[in-house]
Amino acid sequence: KEIAFIFDLDGVIVDTAKYHFLAWRNLAQSLGFEFTEEHNELLKGVSRVRSLEILLNIGNVTISDEEKETLLIAKNTEYLGYVNKMTSDEILPGINNLLNYLDDNNIKYALGSASKNAPLILEKVGLLNRFTALVDGNDVSKAKPDPEVFLIGAKKLNMKPENCIVVEDAIAGVEAANAANMVSIGIGDAEFLNEATHVLKDTSGFTAEFLKKIMN
Ligand code: G6P
Ligand code: MG
Numbered sequence: 001k002e003i004a005f006i007f008d009l010d011g012v013i014v015d016t017a018k019y020h021f022l023a024w025r026n027l028a029q030s031l032g033f034e035f036t037e038e039h040n041e042l043l044k045g046v047s048r049v050r051s052l053e054i055l056l057n058i059g060n061v062t063i064s065d066e067e068k069e070t071l072l073i074a075k076n077t078e079y080l081g082y083v084n085k086m087t088s089d090e091i092l093p094g095i096n097n098l099l100n101y102l103d104d105n106n107i108k109y110a111l112g113s114a115s116k117n118a119p120l121i122l123e124k125v126g127l128l129n130r131f132t133a134l135v136d137g138n139d140v141s142k143a144k145p146d147p148e149v150f151l152i153g154a155k156k157l158n159m160k161p162e163n164c165i166v167v168e169d170a171i172a173g174v175e176a177a178n179a180a181n182m183v184s185i186g187i188g189d190a191e192f193l194n195e196a197t198h199v200l201k202d203t204s205g206f207t208a209e210f211l212k213k214i215m216n
Contacts, residue, residue, distance in 0.1 A: 003163050003215065005102060006153040006177075009113035009136075010044070011169030012187055012203065014090050014125055016115075017044060019082035023075045024055055033059035045170025047114050047143045048072060076117075083117060086124040093204040099130055101211060108132045110153040112166065114143060133157055144172040147180035154180070165214070168196070185214070 010016045021040040028035035039058055043051040052072055056063065063071075102109055110133040111118060118136035122128040133156035135149050142148045154161045166177035169187040174196045177184035186196030193199050198214055200206070 001163065002159070003107060003165060004132075004154070004157045004159045005107065005109040006112040006150050006157075006164050006166045006182070007109060007131075008045070008166070008168045008170065008173050009111060009115055009118050009121060012167050013092060013095055013127065014086070014121060015092060016083070016086075016121060019079055020051075022082065023078040024051065026078060027071060027075050028055060028059055031056075031059055031061050033061070035059075045114060045144050045168075045172040047137060048076065048116065050143065080117065080120075083121055083124060086121065088126045091125050091127070093202065094206040095203055098203075098206040098211075099127070101206075101208070103130075108157050108159070110157050111135060112149045112153040113137065114140070114149065144170065145175035145179060147176045150176055150180040150182060154182070171195070183214070 007013055010020070017040065020043065021037060024040065024043065025035045035055060035058065042054055046054065049072065052068060099109070109131060111122070111131050113136045115121070116137035119128060119134060133153060135153045135156065139152060140149045150164065150166055151161060154164050157164070161181045164182040165185060166173070166182050167185045167187065168174050168177060171192055174184045174186050174193055178195060184196045186193030186199040187203055188201070190199040200210070
């Protein structure tokens with residue numbers, strides 16, 4: 001049976017969560033409150049605009065829409081400063097092997113990310129031209145856990161949703177994959193990601209044995 005993969009970006013292909021964290025933490029500091037790594041967990045898989053809403057809630061800060069716009073630009077400018085320094089060294093363990101395996105076996109793959117910076121990040125780490133299709137934050141109107149991003153991905157790959165395997169580190173992303181009627185591989189803590197079809201502690205778990213197990 002023909003299958004395809006759809007990859008989330010942040011936390012699956014690269015660890016950009018640490019850069020998002022630095023930028024959000026500085027923004028919180030400028031508003032006079034602390035933003036912790038635990039808080040940052042709440043922003044994984046969440047759009048930029050929604051992330052700011054959550055952060056302002058944490059700090060109990062109310063500001064105008066205009067100020068929000070300014071903060072979003074400042075946050076992204078700082079974030080892009082980190083992204084611009086990224087290299088292929090930052091591709092997470094096991095991902096290069098996995099993509100090579102998929103290429104060797106003529107298995108197509110797409111990107112399904114909430115990030116509007118996804119194309120730039122892929123370019124920085126040298127993976128932009130590897131994907132058959134890209135779906136990012138510029139293409140979707142409904143954020144994960146809505147299945148839209150993955151359904152567009154399946155369409156672009158010309159695949160039925162049930163033949164797509166989604167790789168995700170965020171709970172909202174696993175939920176989106178399930179809602180799309182796709183197989184999901186959760187990357188991270190099995191307790192959090194208990195709705196995923198399969199769970200791997202980290203991306204180094206993409207061994208030949210694991211792939212063989214899930215492919216049939
Ligand atoms: C991913 C990340 C989120 C981030 C979102 C938007 O889903 O997990 O933490 O907020 O993308 O990213 P962007 O690059 O558009 O700000
Ligand atoms: Mg992610």
